[in-house]
Amino acid sequence: MAQITINEAIGQALAEEMRRDSRVMMFGEGVATKRPELVNEFGKLRVRNTPLAEGIIAGTAAGAAATGLRPVVDLLFAPFLCFAMDEIVNSAGKLRYISGGQFEFPMVVMAMTGGGWTVGAQHNHNLEAWFVHSPGLKVVMPSCAADFKGLLKSAIRDDNPVLFFVDLALGYVPGEVPDGEHMIPLGRAALRREGSDVTLISYAKTVDHCLQAAAKLAEEGISAEVIDLRSLKPLDEEAILASVRKTGRLIVVHEASRMCGVGAEISALVAEHAWASLKAPVVRLTGPDAPAPSSYVLEQAFIPQADGITAAARKLLAPAGQPQSDRVAATA
Numbered sequence: 001m002a003q004i005t006i007n008e009a010i011g012q013a014l015a016e017e018m019r020r021d022s023r024v025m026m027f028g029e030g031v032a033t034k035r036p037e038l039v040n041e042f043g044k045l046r047v048r049n050t051p052l053a054e055g056i057i058a059g060t061a062a063g064a065a066a067t068g069l070r071p072v073v074d075l076l077f078a079p080f081l082c083f084a085m086d087e088i089v090n091s092a093g094k095l096r097y098i099s100g101g102q103f104e105f106p107m108v109v110m111a112m113t114g115g116g117w118t119v120g121a122q123h124n125h126n127l128e129a130w131f132v133h134s135p136g137l138k139v140v141m142p143s144c145a146a147d148f149k150g151l152l153k154s155a156i157r158d159d160n161p162v163l164f165f166v167d168l169a170l171g172y173v174p175g176e177v178p179d180g181e182h183m184i185p186l187g188r189a190a191l192r193r194e195g196s197d198v199t200l201i202s203y204a205k206t207v208d209h210c211l212q213a214a215a216k217l218a219e220e221g222i223s224a225e226v227i228d229l230r231s232l233k234p235l236d237e238e239a240i241l242a243s244v245r246k247t248g249r250l251i252v253v254h255e256a257s258r259m260c261g262v263g264a265e266i267s268a269l270v271a272e273h274a275w276a277s278l279k280a281p282v283v284r285l286t287g288p289d290a291p292a293p294s295s296y297v298l299e300q301a302f303i304p305q306a307d308g309i310t311a312a313a314r315k316l317l318a319p320a321g322q323p324q325s326d327r328v329a330a331t332a
Contacts (some may be wrong), residue, residue: 001176009145009177010166011035013152014072016181018042021070024156028074028110058084058109062092062161065107065227070156077123078113078165079260081130092161093136104159105136108152113141114205114255115299116169121291124168125254127315132233132265138186139232141165143207145175147230150184158186167204179185187234191243198249198313201240201266203229206253206304213309224313232262240266241274248279249316253304258286280316284307 001293004012015038018024027048032039038047050057053077054332061071077082081088092105093153113126131139138160142148155162192207200210207228214224225243229236244250250270263284271280285304293299 001109001178003174003224004145004177005172005174006145006166006170009149009175010152011037013106013149013156014038015041017153017156018046021156023068024070024072025064026072026074029061029076030082031074038182045307052140054080055082056089058087059091060096061109062087062105065092065105065161066103070106072110072156074110075162076112076121076140078111079122079125079126081109081111081127081163084109088131088137088161088163089134089136093134096160097136099227103239105161106156106159108155108164110164110166112166112171113184114167114169115292115303116141116167116205118294118296118299119168120294124292126174126254126287128163128165128232129256129261132262133260136160138162138234139165140186140230141167141204141232142230143167143170143202143204143228145173146182147184147190147228149177149184151186151230153183154186162186162251166202168204187231187236189236189239190228190230190308191225192228193224193226193240195223195247197223197224197247197318198251199225199227199243199247200251200309201227201229203232203262204255206255209304209306210253212306213313216306216310217313220314224315229262234264235269237269239274240269244270244274245277246276249313251283251285251309251312251316253285255287255303257289258284259289261286283312283316284288285312 025046026052032047032049057073059072064071096105131137140151142151155164202210210226214226217224227243253264267282287302
């Protein structure tokens, strides 16, 4: 095991896959400047800076993938994906199906998302649900260093386009990463903490907020299970339903806005397939339907925090009509 940051884990994954397969290349906005070690090892033909032209970058990646290469492109901030929607959604996402499987599109599109660095609304917008909704695309949004490395390696080897979102606030967070070959299959959630009273489901930075909440709830006699989705598409429906059937209560937490978000899909999934197990309504804790603020204090208020998650769990476990002060005694 090695203790490295998430940015370092991403670098390890890129270097290992480029050594393993000469078809893997990386280009995008500032990639050669940010990762000179890759330029030194693999050369300027395989690691290239590009102009600030997201549509051209994504279109070049789709063409390169169709001709047998395995490109990884970095479009910097998630809102910049707006300039590449046609190339990602209409070309890379659909052409494998339209061609009857004659073409493959093994490309990874990376973008930073989420609050924490006060980059303002035009650079901070959680758009993952757009791409979950788009046929032919896979979507990954990890929370820890080991998962960033393992999932990025799997994404590079996948024969479909993968959107790989990096929560901006997590870049310098350290974590343990296994030595040697380390891969995590796309579409498999992680059980971060076992529990029996309520399930907390999240992804990216709010997974840690759920873990903080679960620790606080445990002091009060409430046992919370924490599921880290990691992969939003494919979605690990089996892990979600198994946990909810065990606890009977569900809180879904994510930074993206509530309307038509990933939490809405999970809520519908549970209502359709685990209704009989529910002991209380499903709760969604999300960011507001508003552009992200640039103030750090307001940005933190924008994101669901541990205190809000604990309060929601207490409310969910309180018997109908019982005062809040009596909740812990009733659930202990």
